[in-house]
Amino acid sequence: MKYLEEFRDPALARGLLDDIRATVTRPWALMEVCGGQTHTIIRHGIDQLLPEGVELIHGPGCPVCVTPLEVIDKALEIASRPGVVFCSFGDMLRVPGSDRDLFRVRGEGGDVRVVYSPLDALRIARENPDKEVVFFGIGFETTAPPNAMTVHQARKHGIRNFSMLVSHVRVPPAIEAVMTSPDCRVQGFLAAGHVCSVMGTAEYPDLAERHRVPIVVTGFEPLDILEGIRRTVRQLERGEASVDNAYPRAVRPEGNPAARAMLEDVFEVTDRAWRGIGVIPLSGWRLSERYRDQDAEHRFSVDGITTKEPAECRSGEILQGLLKPNECAAFGTRCTPRTPLGATMVSSEGACAAYYLYRRLGAPAAAPLEANPVG
Incomplete structure (x- = not known):
């Protein structure tokens, strides 16, 4: 396919790997904060091709996976009510709540529908007053702007029977949380190119400077990932810590002004809980006061639900990069895509799903080399 195969060229990949090997003189630990990048890495074995001591840590980059259990339970409560049509992307239907999932709600008679765009849900509202x-x-x-635009359209056209259960999260505060964790081993970040295509790069220089950590904006194809790793390692070896855009074909420093304007109109920044991690300050969005009557959480009065994560599921450690999926005792046995214990096995972008799909079933034979601190 034109403009795709070029980014999977084996000869160019070998050249990038040779450059990385020639550059590395000490161990480094890098984190990607994007589930799509994680799947590219595991599918193509990029982590296994890197020089010994260069470790890729999978961060909290899967949107389905980081949706907190309490929000899932709120979705289940709303979807179970008579007279409600609950619309969701397909990935969310198998994410386990405290005692069931949306598939089970649908099996019990709830009107739960898979849609491919929030505008599909708006159409359903228009057709079912x-x-x-x-x-x-x-x-x-990445998904926040079309969702914001849908809420805006519902208000503009007076579609009063439409509301949204919002659980949007922001990447820069998650990087801050990772870097301030006492267990942090991360020394460089591959930033998600699609996020930066919307928001630009203005929030990253302060993070890079304060934490002395390189942040390289990276795409999603194998050569994108290898180039991101190459640039990150070069900075680390030189003792540098800056923001570098390795995805200029899609990312501009200012991002997408129209999308950002829509976000500022419809949403406001708020503290947000991340599944398995906890509350990260200023890490999410909620509907602004102007659109509060379209907030399903308030419309259906489900804001008092509290939950407790199942003890056996270690997805929180996986999302924080503290554990590889195949180091979990339940992985591939009690936890599979058909019988998931947590969202990281359910989502098409989850790290556990990637390891299971691409047959990384056995735990590593030895622990990775300890990474040296930057500087």
Whole structure:
């Protein structure tokens, strides 16, 4: 396919790997904060091709995976109510709540529908004025603009039976949380190119400077990942810590001004809980006061639900990069895509799903080399 195969060229990949090997003189630990990048890495074995001591840590980059258990339970409560049509992307239907998932709600008679766009949910609301139609709005900065635009359109056209259950999260505060964790081993970041295509890069220089950590904006194809790793390692070896855009074909420093304007109109920044991690200050969005009547959490009065994560599921450690999926005792046995204990096995972008799909079933034979601190 034109403009795709070029970014999977084996000869160019070998050249980038040779450059990385020639550059590395000491161990380094890098984190990607994007589930799509994680799947590219595992599918193509990029982590296994890197020089010994260069470790890729999988961060909290899967939007389905970081949606907190309490929000899942709120979705289940709303979807179970009579007169409600609950619309969601397909990934969310198998994410386990405290005692069931959306598939089970549908099996018990709930009107749960898979849609491919929030505008599909808005159309359903327009066609069913006697129903309350709720869209499950999750994700990072990439899915937030179309969700914001849908809420804006509902208000503009007076579609009063449409609301959104919002669980949007932001990447820069997650990087801050990773770097301030006492268990942090991360020395460089591959930043998600699609997030930066919306938001630009203005939030990253302060993070790079304060934590002395390189942040390289990276795409999603194998050569994108290898180039991101190459640039990150070069900075580390030189003792540098700056923001570098290795994805200029899609990312501009200012991002997408129209999308950002829509976000500022519809949403406001708020503290947000991340599944398995906890509350990260200023890490999410909620509907602003102007659109509060379209907030399903308030419309259905489900803001008092509290939950407790199942002890056996270690997805929180996996999302923080403290554990590889195949180091979990339940991985591939009690926890599979058909019988998931946590969201990291359910989502098409989850690290556990990637390890299972691409047959990384056995735990590493030895622990990775300890990475040296920057500087």
